[in-house]
Amino acid sequence: MTQKVLLLPGDGIGPEIVAEAVNVLEALKANHGLDIDMVSGLVGGAAYDVSGHPLPEETMQMARDVDAILLGAVGGYKWETLDISVRPEKGLLGLRSGLGLFANLRPAFLYPQLADASSLKPEVVSGLDILIVRELTGGIYFGQPRGIRTLENGERQGYNTYVYSESEIERIGHVAFQAAMKRNKKVCSVDKANVLEVTELWREVMTDLAQQYPDVELSHMYVDNAAMQLVRNPKQFDVIVTGNMFGDILSDEASMLTGSIGMLPSASLDANNKGMYEPSHGSAPDIAGQNLANPLATILSAAMMLRYSLGREDLAIKIEQAVSKVLDQGLRTGDIYSKGMQKVSTSEMGSAVVKALG
Ligand code: NAD
Numbered sequence: 001m002t003q004k005v006l007l008l009p010g011d012g013i014g015p016e017i018v019a020e021a022v023n024v025l026e027a028l029k030a031n032h033g034l035d036i037d038m039v040s041g042l043v044g045g046a047a048y049d050v051s052g053h054p055l056p057e058e059t060m061q062m063a064r065d066v067d068a069i070l071l072g073a074v075g076g077y078k079w080e081t082l083d084i085s086v087r088p089e090k091g092l093l094g095l096r097s098g099l100g101l102f103a104n105l106r107p108a109f110l111y112p113q114l115a116d117a118s119s120l121k122p123e124v125v126s127g128l129d130i131l132i133v134r135e136l137t138g139g140i141y142f143g144q145p146r147g148i149r150t151l152e153n154g155e156r157q158g159y160n161t162y163v164y165s166e167s168e169i170e171r172i173g174h175v176a177f178q179a180a181m182k183r184n185k186k187v188c189s190v191d192k193a194n195v196l197e198v199t200e201l202w203r204e205v206m207t208d209l210a211q212q213y214p215d216v217e218l219s220h221m222y223v224d225n226a227a228m229q230l231v232r233n234p235k236q237f238d239v240i241v242t243g244n245m246f247g248d249i250l251s252d253e254a255s256m257l258t259g260s261i262g263m264l265p266s267a268s269l270d271a272n273n274k275g276m277y278e279p280s281h282g283s284a285p286d287i288a289g290q291n292l293a294n295p296l297a298t299i300l301s302a303a304m305m306l307r308y309s310l311g312r313e314d315l316a317i318k319i320e321q322a323v324s325k326v327l328d329q330g331l332r333t334g335d336i337y338s339k340g341m342q343k344v345s346t347s348e349m350g351s352a353v354v355k356a357l358g
Contacts, residue, residue: 012283014072020350044074117259134247262294
């Protein structure tokens with residue numbers, strides 16, 4: 001049966017990078033038996049400009065109807081002064097919570113061809129292959145109450161609530177342990193259990209859960225130490241599981257170990273493996289519209305979509321091999337460029353991947 005994919009290019013470089021991923025998917029449809037229908041919708045600032053809301057009901061309905069979503073990025077200078085309730089990022093948070101996408105998978109994988117692009121020494125990062133599993137629909141980003149209030153003395157006070165229930169911790173824990181079973185069988189749970197009760201509970205639940213996965217080695221680490229260990233000795237990690245805010249920060253840190261945020265895909269899954277796929281980076285307004293952005297994170301997000309939501313592991317591997325091939329050919333966008341390589345544009349990089357699919 002034909003599967004349906006919703007494309008949400010969004011803002012900034014979003015439309016440019018999604019266009020290249022679409023070219024790759026079209027090539028797989030034409031030559032490699034991929035059976036999907038693609039429809040497009042509006043999200044983020046692009047949706048706000050048309051409808052006054054970053055996540056119009058029409059987009060939400062389309063998102064509910066499809067098998068998977070491929071998103072570019074949202075946000076930009078133009079919308080920074082809007083009320084927080086209609087900022088582009090709210091569109092993304094609304095999709096994640098509205099679709100129950102509670103598990104964010106962010107691989108930090110270093111292509112050997114790019115070992116020199118990392119700011120760390122090649123021997124520290126070569127062979128790096130970490131999967132960060134971040135809880136995405138709970139924690140302090142969603143906890144109530146929240147807001148800015150005025151105290152009796154007239155001073156303003158901002159406040160948020162960091163909250164996790166046992167069931168929320170358990171379901172993200174299962175995702176991490178199951179992922180580890182297919183990898184190197186190590187899970188490091190990151191928390192701040194020495195200071196925050198909510199993560200004391202997190203640690204207890206993870207420890208209990210580990211009994212169901214006797215083949216997986218569970219360790220615990222405080223988030224400040226994890227941030228340090230990621231730059232000191234990142235290869236000690238296999239799967240890292242953590243809450244929403246710590247995962248947000250650590251996954252960006254891990255992405256830089258690989259040289260460029262422009263290389264890293266991500267998946268956000270619900271309990272049935274329906275997912276939203278997007279590059280780990282933002283909308284890069286500083287380079288938007290200039291044909292400079294690296295489209296590989298988005299193309300690799302399409303590969304993750306084929307693997308996790310559309311049941312086409314074979315075509316996911318085909319895309320990943322094609323990306324490796326263009327890197328072998330020495331093609332580099334500006335963000336991963338080094339001396340002696342061939343600097344290419346967004347569209348040239350995308351076309352090279354299509355060609356390398358064979
Ligand atoms: P960013 O990831 O957009 O950019 C950080 C730096 O990395 C910039 O110098 C940018 O040019 C570069 N960069 C990012 N992606 C690149 C790519 N594919 N190729 C080459 N270079 C790339 O982060 P930011 O500057 O903090 O945020 C910019 C906007 O994006 C903000 O409005 C922010 O809210 C939004 N944002 C959106 C998402 C999302 O849609 N998932 C995530 C993070 C930030």
